[in-house]
Amino acid sequence: MWGGAFWLSRKVREQALDAARELEELGYSRLWTSGGFKDGFPSVYGELLAATTTLELASGIISIWHADPETTAAAVADLESRYPGRFLLGVGTSHAPVVDARENTSYTKPYSRMVEYLDGLDVASTPVPTDRRVLAALGPRMLKLSAERAAGAHPYFVPPAHTAVAREALGSEPLLAPEVAVVLETDETVARYIAREYMRGYLALPNYSNNLRRLGYTDEDLADGGSDGLMDVLIPWGDLDSVVAGIEKHYAAGADEVAIQVLTADPFTFPSEGYRQLASALLS
Template identity: 75%
Template sequence: MWGGAFWLGRQTREAALDAARELDELGYSRLWTSGGFRDGVPSVYGEVLGATTRLGVASGILSIWHADPAVTVEAVRTFERDHPGRFLLGLGTSHAPVVDAKNANTYTKPYSRMVEYLDTLDAAELPAQRRALAALGPRMLTLSAERSAGAHPYFVPAEHTEQAREILGDGPLLAPEVAVVLERDEDTARAIAHEYMRGYLTLPNYTNNLRRLGYGDDDLAGGGSDRLMDALIPWGDLDTVVAGIEKHYRAGADEVAIQVLTAEPFTFPGAAYRELATALA
């Protein structure tokens, strides 16, 4: 599964740890979630690992512009020592509007910056199989196959998953994020999905990727077109949503990071994840 705001707030942390324990019991294999490193150990990742016995945890996605490589290495070593094989370091180049907003005009040559970051991790003898890259375009997908365990694409339709598998080849991990809305009422489902899409469609990395897949200005404006929503976000009853998730498996995904969207992002949609666990099992 993929988790957002609910997992990051201090005021929801105890509820999040309870949710993590339930996910562990339900059989989910990995939690992808955001968060930074603090004092060598990122709080959310370490706390979830400590609260569970089997559940994998992945950073989805740690920005290479903001995470000091030395701190990153120390954190991953700590997790590997305390929870062997359960933490996967997800790295990404973030987005120019996000990076430049914090430090003007620093988002230059993101691919080269990623190569340099990976070189630093290699020099510290951090195994390539303990990391994955946020990858959308062919160049970064190829790099993820060559220098990491694989790729974690975000905000992509199943057609991208199919193309990504062709680029990665057999073997490397392909773990796309897939947002879903378990809601039968079309107006409600579309309102939730378009609100979620709105922010991501302001980021060039995502819009450029969607343009490569044939989506145009009308699809990318505002909160996106209904056509784009239907391609990106399975919605409706349980069977329809499960079928949408399974499209990514048929397209070549090894795992799907399911993100259940609701109108209340700071509340864990436990009932939906329970239904999905039963259906997908």
């Protein structure tokens, strides 16, 4: 499952811990959460791991503009010492509009910055091993780097066609774990409203829009929150069978695991019923 930034909020911490326990009981293997790190390594990671016994946790994705590699590596080492093998560090370059607006720095040479960050993780006092980190990767250079300098890639906001491209770029061994948002809603008007509100913000970010253009989508597809055709390949929606079929397309395209993000009309509640429905179909 993919949890998002909402999981990091102190205001809903108890609900998040309860939700994580239920995910474990339902049989999910890993929870991906939005990265954070603006004010230090999120304490919620340790709390979520402490609240569960087998559920693994991945940061999806910590921005490399947020914290220096030494601090990141120390935090990862602390989690590894307390919860061996259960935390996977995900790092990414974020997006120019986000970094320029919020990080008080300039979004320049993101690929080179990632290489330097990985170098820093390698030489930190407590290095982060290659097999305990993944990269947010969309384009060919970052996918190649994911195979060479990390355990694999965690692409976000991608259709199955990109999963196929990513698998070819990575090769057969590295982890490929795309995020896939879904809407368990059979009313088409409602489902498209939920999906389009989610899509609108991401389509405004050049890394995502340029990635979709590489796959052949046009400006018309990306306008006004996205075309229906783009929505149908990006966000499986409908009844349970339709949603599961959309998820399975990513496995057929080469994904090792799919980080499923359940979208609802209220993005500030935990979609527990969706977790249960998908568990009944995917994990039985």
